[in-house]
Amino acid sequence: MSQIVEAGVAPNLIASERAGLLAWVASVDHKQIGILYIISSMLFFLIGGIEALVIRLQLLAPGLHIISPDTFDQMFTMHGTTMIFLFVMPMLTGFSTYVVPLMIGARDMAFPRLNAMSFWIQLFGGVILYFSFLAGGAPNAGWFSYTPLSEKAYSSLAGVDYWIIGIACIGIGTLAAGINFVVTIICLRVEGLTIRRLPLFVWMTLVNSFLMIGALPLLNAALAILLVDRFFNAHVFDPAGGGSALLWQHYFWAFGHPEVYIMILPAFGIISEVIPVFSRKPIYGYEFVAASTVAIAFLSFTVWAHHMFAVGMSHIANLAFGISSMLIAVPTGVKIFNWTATMYGGRIRFTTAMMFAVAFLITFTIGGLSGVSFAVFPLDWQLTDTYYLVAHFHYVLFGGSVFGIFAGFYYWFPKFSGRMMSERLGAWHFWLTFIGFNLTFFIQHVLGLAGMPRRVFTYPDLPGWAAMNLISSIGAFMLGISVLVFLWAIFDGLANGDEAGDNPWDAWTLEWATTSPPPPENFDRVPPVRGRRPLWDLAHPDRADEKVASA
Amino acid sequence: MISIRERGKIAVGLFIFSEINFFLLLIIAYVYYHSLPGPGPTAATALNPMRTGMFSLALFASSATIWMASRASRRPDSRGLAMWLSFTIALGVLFMFGQAREYYDLIASGVTVSRNLFATTFFTLTGFHGLHVMVGLVALSITLGLARAGKLHEHTTDGFGAVEWYWHFVDAVWVVVFSVVYLWGAVAS
Numbered sequence: 001m002s003q004i005v006e007a008g009v010a011p012n013l014i015a016s017e018r019a020g021l022l023a024w025v026a027s028v029d030h031k032q033i034g035i036l037y038i039i040s041s042m043l044f045f046l047i048g049g050i051e052a053l054v055i056r057l058q059l060l061a062p063g064l065h066i067i068s069p070d071t072f073d074q075m076f077t078m079h080g081t082t083m084i085f086l087f088v089m090p091m092l093t094g095f096s097t098y099v100v101p102l103m104i105g106a107r108d109m110a111f112p113r114l115n116a117m118s119f120w121i122q123l124f125g126g127v128i129l130y131f132s133f134l135a136g137g138a139p140n141a142g143w144f145s146y147t148p149l150s151e152k153a154y155s156s157l158a159g160v161d162y163w164i165i166g167i168a169c170i171g172i173g174t175l176a177a178g179i180n181f182v183v184t185i186i187c188l189r190v191e192g193l194t195i196r197r198l199p200l201f202v203w204m205t206l207v208n209s210f211l212m213i214g215a216l217p218l219l220n221a222a223l224a225i226l227l228v229d230r231f232f233n234a235h236v237f238d239p240a241g242g243g244s245a246l247l248w249q250h251y252f253w254a255f256g257h258p259e260v261y262i263m264i265l266p267a268f269g270i271i272s273e274v275i276p277v278f279s280r281k282p283i284y285g286y287e288f289v290a291a292s293t294v295a296i297a298f299l300s301f302t303v304w305a306h307h308m309f310a311v312g313m314s315h316i317a318n319l320a321f322g323i324s325s326m327l328i329a330v331p332t333g334v335k336i337f338n339w340t341a342t343m344y345g346g347r348i349r350f351t352t353a354m355m356f357a358v359a360f361l362i363t364f365t366i367g368g369l370s371g372v373s374f375a376v377f378p379l380d381w382q383l384t385d386t387y388y389l390v391a392h393f394h395y396v397l398f399g400g401s402v403f404g405i406f407a408g409f410y411y412w413f414p415k416f417s418g419r420m421m422s423e424r425l426g427a428w429h430f431w432l433t434f435i436g437f438n439l440t441f442f443i444q445h446v447l448g449l450a451g452m453p454r455r456v457f458t459y460p461d462l463p464g465w466a467a468m469n470l471i472s473s474i475g476a477f478m479l480g481i482s483v484l485v486f487l488w489a490i491f492d493g494l495a496n497g498d499e500a501g502d503n504p505w506d507a508w509t510l511e512w513a514t515t516s517p518p519p520p521e522n523f524d525r526v527p528p529v530r531g532r533r534p535l536w537d538l539a540h541p542d543r544a545d546e547k548v549a550s551a
Numbered sequence: 552m553i554s555i556r557e558r559g560k561i562a563v564g565l566f567i568f569s570e571i572n573f574f575l576l577l578i579i580a581y582v583y584y585h586s587l588p589g590p591g592p593t594a595a596t597a598l599n600p601m602r603t604g605m606f607s608l609a610l611f612a613s614s615a616t617i618w619m620a621s622r623a624s625r626r627p628d629s630r631g632l633a634m635w636l637s638f639t640i641a642l643g644v645l646f647m648f649g650q651a652r653e654y655y656d657l658i659a660s661g662v663t664v665s666r667n668l669f670a671t672t673f674f675t676l677t678g679f680h681g682l683h684v685m686v687g688l689v690a691l692s693i694t695l696g697l698a699r700a701g702k703l704h705e706h707t708t709d710g711f712g713a714v715e716w717y718w719h720f721v722d723a724v725w726v727v728v729f730s731v732v733y734l735w736g737a738v739a740s
């Protein structure tokens with residue numbers, strides 16, 4: 001407890017005394033900032049989703065010309081950039097911002113004002129990125145802006161400049177958030193909450209923060225050089241002036257592959273909370289979940305060039321990056337066993353959160369397997385930049401990260417709002433999402449094997465292509481409807497939901513020990529922590545974890 | 552458990568870890584093009600390691616003066632603290648003056664950012680370092696202001712300790728940059 005008092009957030013920093021909109025804009029409270037992250041991410045999720053639907057509309061049938069090729073390029077660039085930098089990352093950061101201080105029994109983050117800066121600068125980055133539509137056209141060089149295409153000579157409009165500056169702002173905000181999480185978790189844990197008792201969501205946030213701190217500066221350095229190229233007519237990444245286009249690829253993916261794990265580790269954390277609670281069993285192999293995450297973090301910095309097999313690296317380099325990419329599947333596979341074994345023999349409650357968590361296990365495993373197939377580089381040569389790749393990364397990013405986000409959203413919504421979401425609407429949302437997702441993306445594996453390249457704005461009427469694209473587009477519009485159901489379920493929960501109470505799921509971690517929503521100071525009194533499940537120990541003193549373990 | 556008073560230093564330590572990665576890529580870009588010299592100026596023809604070396608000594612010395620300042624702050628000796636902080640700032644300003652003169656001379660002789668790949672990577676690397684020195688000077692000036700007002704120890708976190716770590720880092724980066732760009736770069740080619 002003494003730690004919390006010492007945290008010493010000056011009373012005038014607590015914004016609850018202010019009223020209305022200003023209370024949110026001026027807030028340094030981690031719960032309000034977390035909610036702001038979640039709301040802004042939802043808005044960008046809708047925008048990115050509309051961009052995806054425009055893409056799928058244009059690809060509905062062969063030879064369509066609903067939008068121009070240039071608009072199509074802008075759509076897939078903005079869709080990818082938005083979903084990665086403005087939806088998945090800030091949404092997961094928002095969950096961590098809201099939940100981590102509660103889970104460790106703290107009053108706020110270690111640096112509340114830095115926390116506010118992280119949010120507002122990343123939102124500012126998003127606004128800059130979208131301002132490009134009004135300033136002569138959105139960026140259109142893809143979400144990884146390969147050079148020399150993104151150089152001035154080939155992208156003379158300002159779109160790429162807005163992309164660079166917007167992403168740099170988001171990068172700075174994310175980096176600051178990572179530093180804040182690490183310091184918070186190191187310094188502000190309640191007494192008794194040792195590193196081996198941390199909830200796994202906190203563990204994942206901790207490891208993830210190191211990835212943010214390590215990877216985002218790599219991106220920012222690359223962006224800075226690209227900006228110098230574009231503004232000062234230099235040629236670092238431009239072969240026409242003696243520069244190297246491959247250098248950009250190395251730099252971008254040195255960031256880009258850790259980034260993939262930045263987008264999935266917090267989702268792993270959510271799954272590691274949701275599955276035990278709704279299986280009524282402690283997580284199976286806690287140490288393995290935590291340690292395998294550390295292994296993933298280290299390995300994630302050694303696999304970047306598997307994005308570049310097609311550029312013609314040396315045989316040794318291909319072998320090395322192929323092997324390291326297969327290796328990183330091992331700690332990920334370990335977790336799948338952990339979660340499955342946790343469910344095994346449990347009394348499973350199929351709430352909406354649990355259904356998304358179970359679906360995550362299935363779809364993420366499919367995405368993981370197609371990922372390993374890319375580590376076999378002769379296969380990569382054949383399949384790179386086809387729809388097989390599009391299918392693969394949507395299985396890990398949508399079937400992984402986004403399903404994890406939905407699971408977390410249904411799990412923590414009662415804590416955020418004090419109200420329950422409708423399980424009936426939740427079931428509709430789940431099944432529409434699950435079926436729509438698989439309809440959209442499973443067929444794209446086949447489409448890719450049949451040779452359809454990604455990022456082409458239309459295609460000829462080759463055998464099977466029309467039917468497969470039609471199925472994919474139907475699935476995409478089903479996903480669009482599922483998002484509307486999701487929004488309905490949120491507003492219905494806020495307006496008509498039952499009172500949630502402190503701990504509606506009978507969960508075990510500290511965020512459920514306070515009211516829903518928690519008061520500005522978070523806790524009146526933090527329960528004693530003597531194990532990994534403090535609320536279980538509190539409710540069952542005779543069967544407390546540490547007694548069972550020592551018996 | 553680590554004391555909450557140390558949180559500023561931990562945060563700066565983590566920030567330094569990210570900054571190492573940032574500068575690493577700028578240095579790699581410089582070294583990569585140094586190994587593939589094209590037409591135009593190179594480190595050997597354009598740079599003056601001796602003159603820049605003199606100004607670099609000022610920056611290296613500032614690591615010693617800030618260490619003296621932190622010793623004074625722990626004693627506590629507020630006059631010594633203000634004096635050593637002022638020395639540190641003066642040495643940092645002297646270094647920046649040297650960099651400004653170097654840039655002025657280079658640009659006057661036609662070595663601009665877009666001249667060739669050596670010039671681009673040189674200005675990007677040293678420019679970002681200079682930016683970091685300036686940020687450090689701002690932080691040091693705030694620290695000096697707080698110290699003179701006697702408010703340095705009022706805060707719940709060790710802000711001066713954090714500034715000190717950052718300043719040592721800025722200095723250490725220059726040890727690497729000076730070695731790579733001026734010594735190895737100018738001598739080996």
